[in-house]
Amino acid sequence: MTGILRGRLVGAATGDIADGVVEFVDGRITWVGAAADHPAPERLPDAGPDLVLPGLIDLHCHGGAGFGFPNADAAGARVAAAHHRGQGSTGLLGSLVSAPPEVLVEQAAMLADLVEDGVLLGVHLEGPFINATRCGAQDPAAIIPGDPALFERIVAAARGTVRSMTLAPETAQFDELLAAMRRHGVLPSLGHTDADAATTAARIRAAAGAPITATHLFNGMPGLHHRSPGPVAACLAAAGRGDMVVELIADGVHLAPATVAMVFDTVGPDQIALVSDAMAAAGMSDGDYRLGALEVRVRDRVARLATVDGSPGAIAGGTARLLDVLRWTVREAGVPLGAAVTAATRTPARVLGLDRGTLTVGARADLLVTDQSLQPRRVFVAGTEGS
Template structure:
């Protein structure tokens, strides 16, 4: 298939071109049918490394049906790959969620042929700070338990890609060493750590992420830089950003971009209300009210988001006037690099043909492709 006359973000820049797809990958030569995509923009499919749910379903539901609902919901918004993300819960609940997510990961594209691919698992908690639980159920926050985590490693296997932890908590140093040994990305989050504690943790990890930068951590202070200050100034840290207009003000996103021009990752932190009607939803036993684009606990605490990746891209483009190339780093390329997936997050011969076609002006999703196959679209390729 050749997609003609489409604005495309290549590694060297964005321009109008013809894009060739063959055998599930981008190709250097034309083959098969040609379709005209004038007025559309082609980007690498979005990769969301922090997503709890959508379409009324949650990772913690731990059923194939729920996980497929999440994958379908977010594919409709341009996401081609995601990390199913857990919440702080009991040992049994997390074990069940990890087992279900592992099965989805092992099945690859066959798990949900009409939805996003499960690229692994993000374990958010339970080894976080009791001072910074955010919307995580505080009664399940606990120190590192070597036996418990060993069980989860066995259950999740190589599907476990990222863990959010508080590096200042008891046993965190041991946990970080285990993660480094198993190739699991450590993400500092739901933490009250000082800058010195973060730097000491980095010496153990070598490199790390920061979970939803600025949220569930001390604010930036000019004499106590904390997690935020180190995240913005240390090249070893890749911060996650929730760009829904509620978790971060546009000015803060501009600040993060200035500090990390190519070193941040857009996430949704979406809960089950994403892509679903407004109403009251469950999140780890909490009642969460979704209204006016926000997900809130009864006390007003933000409880994840109802953001989609395409809306995050739309917001950032409006706030910062990013070019397409920069947006590719934020929405897919950096995530692919973090997950060691060299075939994703780029448009060049040999890379996986995971891509999204957007309206050039509104950025509405016209179609989502995974491995060169349409998984979401309101028309067929013949009408592109």
């Protein structure tokens, strides 16, 4: 299958191209450049105002369209993945939350089928080896110390499709878990932690030489304080050195605009992965939902744990899709479009070792066409529209 797209290219190796062309054949990009330089201008569509981006890649997503990966059956999980794909997330990790071992094994095995069918990029385990003190919207009863045997059991059930795991730097048997993750090609992601800066920095050093990320930086960890810098300082320092990629949930709920802008200015988009942390309510109206074993109430598009007295509970994931996050990052945080696109495409692709996330000859033709306000118009997966 062949195709030609024309518009403002954002995410090309040579930088933005005001009137550019992307051509693809059999699922691969075969030509990228300015329309004026195309060898067959008579074949080009008319110039227009649309933007052409690489397909977005979401490292952290719990569901959408009414279905959550920690709870749904295979049919529901496919609906959730399809919803995000229709909004431009051509690559998606299906994120689970801390749960009893039997549930994690069952859900990981179910999601493995979607990975093998090309619906998901892989499985992300957010827990259960995290710190209950910083559990956020996760069930503290399901959080346990690091257990390499359980990790191996889940990985086996998932048939090698686990691509990332969030764990606290202070969890038990961290070194053994890190070694097991490296053997299985699982990306370590530090988060939901109460560790100090020294402990966090030591874990980052232990993981040196291969990718490591921070799960939704700032959220699920103590705040940065000048006399108690905590994991935020260690992660920002590592990202500044190029040793870590930090996730940001830039949706207007989890982080202030100035915080997002500060991180981009401090470490740059090559060390940032914008993520949605979306849960079942993404793309849905306000109402009651679930995240794992816990009840969630969504009001004014903000998801929080339901409480007996009706008071606001912990933020329980996001209701934005990654394209919504990208749009907010540009409009509200003032991040340049090219930098924000890099953090939603090329950086997460690099972390996962994928041949996509950039408008480059030879890359897989996962492409997103939007209007000038970053509303989706067309989505291509491996060169096929709407797949």
